[in-house]
Amino acid sequence: MADLESNNLSGNMEDDPAADFLAREQSELAGLEDDNPTDSSVPQDDGFGAFGDEVPVASQQSNGPSDSYSAISQQDTVRVEPEKIRLWREEQKDRLEKKDINEIKKKEEWQSIAKKELEDWYKHHAEQLSKTKENNIAAEKAFIKERDESVPGHEWEKICRLCEFNPKHSKSTKDVTRMRSILLQLKQTPLVR
Template identity: 50%
Template sequence: MADNGAHPTEEDPAAAFLAQQENEIAGIENDGDAFGTLEGAEPATLNGDLFQESNGPTDSYAAIAQVDIQRQEPESLRKWREEQKARLEALDSASKAAEEEWRVKAKKELEDWHVHQNEQMEKNKTNNRLCPSLARASEEAFLAETDSNSPGSEWERVARLCDFNPKTNKQAKDVSRMRSVLISLKQTPLVR
């Protein structure tokens, strides 16, 4: 056996450290107390002697307090954080108020729409009930007009079907381009 400078009676400090880490990890995996001593963990040995870790206070709350003292923020950061928290709270309350306002407005608009829709339906129902003969007559007149295919009367039929008054309905789609195309085709027909 080659002599590498280590004596067989001495224990390797790296091996002791690795054994200690494995014991701590095993304790954590077994839901042991992470801040206190591990249950069932054997104390690490160095040269056959037991030793206790001394990285800081043994009381966990004292260790947390010591870390807090070491990590105290500068005054400017603390002040900024407080101002930022107040600003975010103000923004949250403003957004909640705006959301509630939108909700109330949407509810009112929906109720108004339902009222208008119901009024329109009732008006249509009464018109249909009171004037069924008028509805039939207008339908028959429309069908008679569409069935007449006399040559040269195509544009008159198109003109009857299209509303060329641009100010009739403000809520309808813009059909000014189509209207201008139809007028230009009427004035100068396509050559076939």
């Protein structure tokens, strides 16, 4: 049991997830930092002292924070943005501003086109409505004139005009073929009084 605990403790010390993460990130970002010109405001530590003497490792570790997470956050605040990323951000900002301007222009253009089409539609609708009203009024006058016209002996013709003689066979309606045949017979040979 003691062997398992000692193995777990030694394994945890060697496999620190924060240290692994920090090492991976530093290796991935090494290529970006090579393109970055050195900034004089950020001190560069090359592992040597002021006179080229090598600084002991213990003194380097004692100056920094002992916690790995605070070391990462401190490194993030000290890190300067590389030149390529800064240029990309500026270009991206310019592109987005141009796209916003184009979007506003297109939106105004589409609104004006939509407004014109809507006005044309209302105009066309009003014309169709006035034509339909005129046709309905003319049809109504013709119907009233025909209805009120009385010619002796043509009563059955009037009745036949009002009836539908198109033989549509539907199973849901009653059979009216006998009535239709009687009306047609009366139309051809009206009853004399």
